[in-house]
Structure formats: C-alpha cells, structure tokens
Amino acid sequence: MPHDHEAHRHGEAIEGGHSRRYNRLARLLLKSQYRRIAADIAAAAPHGAAVLDIGTGPGLLLRALATTRPDLRLTGIDLAQDMIDHATENLADLRVDLQAADVANLPFDNATFDLIVTTYSSHHWSNPESAAEEIKRVLRPGGRLLDYDFERAPFTTLETALPATSRTKFRAPWSLVMKTIRFEARRPMTEQ
Numbered sequence: 068m069p070h071d072h073e074a075h076r077h078g079e080a081i082e083g084g085h086s087r088r089y090n091r092l093a094r095l096l097l098k099s100q101y102r103r104i105a106a107d108i109a110a111a112a113p114h115g116a117a118v119l120d121i122g123t124g125p126g127l128l129l130r131a132l133a134t135t136r137p138d139l140r141l142t143g144i145d146l147a148q149d150m151i152d153h154a155t156e157n158l159a160d161l162r163v164d165l166q167a168a169d170v171a172n173l174p175f176d177n178a179t180f181d182l183i184v185t186t187y188s189s190h191h192w193s194n195p196e197s198a199a200e201e202i203k204r205v206l207r208p209g210g211r212l213l214d215y216d217f218e219r220a221p222f223t224t225l226e227t228a229l230p231a232t233s234r235t236k237f238r239a240p241w242s243l244v245m246k247t248i249r250f251e252a253r254r255p256m257t258e259q
C-alpha cells in the first residue's frame with residue numbers, strides 16, 4: 068500500500084515484483100479507502116462525465132467508481148504496462164479504457180475530459196511541470212482536477228497551470244497512516 072514514507076522509487080513506473088505486491092496489498096487492504104474516494108469523486112462528477120484516472124495502478128479506484136456511478140465514461144492510464152495488465156484483469160467485467168502512458172505526454176485530444184482524478188501517484192511524477200500542462204490541455208474548459216495524495220505531492224506546481232479551488236485534509240479509513248490531502252483545481256472557462 069502507499070504510505071507516507073519512501074515506499075517506492077520516485078519518478079518511475081512501479082513495475083515487475085513491485086507492481087505484483089502492490090496489486091495484492093491494495094486489493095487486500097485498500098478497497099474501503101477507494102470506496103470513500105470514489106464517493107467523493109461521484110459527488111463532483113456531472114452525469115455522463117468523461118473521467119480520466121492518472122497513475123491508475125491496479126485500477127481499484129476505477130472499479131469503485133464504475134460501481135458507484137455506472138453513467139461515467141472511465142479511462143485509466145499508468146506509466147507501467149505491468150500495472151495496466153493488473154488493472155485490465157481487475158476490471159475485466161467493466162467497460163473501462165486502459166492504456167500505458169506518461170502523464171507528461173497524454174495520448175488524448177485537447178479538452179477530452181470533464182474530470183481528471185489521481186490517487187497517490189502525483190508524488191511519483193518526474194516532470195510535474197509538463198504533467199500540469201498536459202492535464203490542463205486534456206481537461207475541457209471549466210473541467211476539474213481532483214488529486215488525493217501526500218503533502219509532498221507537487222500541488223504547488225499543478226497550481227501554476229490550473230488555479231486551485233481548495234486544498235484540504237481528506238478523511239478516509241486509512242487516514243492515520245496515509246495522511247491524505249485532497250487538492251482540487253479547475254481549468255478556467257477562458258484563458259486570462
């Protein structure tokens with residue numbers, strides 16, 4: 068499971084044995100955490116919204132979201148093909164688009180998504196400046212980013228591209244060991 072210490076290598080995909088262990092532990096321990104985050108996202112997502120989960124890992128958040136809100140059109144990306152393989156297996160019975168990709172070079176057209184979400188991934192991104200620009204590009208004007216991550220995540224960098232609307236503590240079942248910040252930002256309707 069992700070925790071507030073140096074659990075994984077930074078700026079890299081989580082692959083091979085690391086991804087297998089992550090998949091197993093997350094499936095065993097984190098389902099309640101993702102249900103709580105999915106409920107929070109569901110409250111923010113317009114009906115039928117196109118939602119992208121960046122750094123989806125084994126796809127457990129997407130699974131909880133698909134169950135809570137079957138109207139959403141869900142896409143997940145991860146830098147690690149191994150993680151995408153686990154997500155494909157974990158989401159085999161659901162309609163979710165999954166592919167390996169880097170947040171710093173997203174394979175989507177401009178203004179594709181109404182909502183972009185990401186959990187415990189942004190502190191791994193090796194190029195948060197490009198990530199911020201790419202997230203802004205693929206969000207439709209007025210679209211929102213919700214990033215649930217540790218305090219050391221690059222929230223300040225994300226804010227340079229997308230004005231933050233809030234940054235608060237997020238309470239979820241594993242809050243004591245996974246001290247999580249909920250960062251919300253919005254792409255302006257018009258560029259200033």
Ligand SMILES: C[S@@+](CC[C@H](N)C(=O)[O-])C[C@H]1O[C@@H](n2cnc3c(N)ncnc32)[C@H](O)[C@@H]1O
Nearest residue numbers: 080081122123124145146147169170186188191
């Ligand atoms: C701690 S895991 C979190 C996975 C999942 N979001 C969750 O909450 O269980 C971080 C994930 O971010 C992915 N990642 C790291 N750098 C990335 C990048 N530049 N672009 C996309 N995904 C990345 C890793 O491969 C890994 O699957």
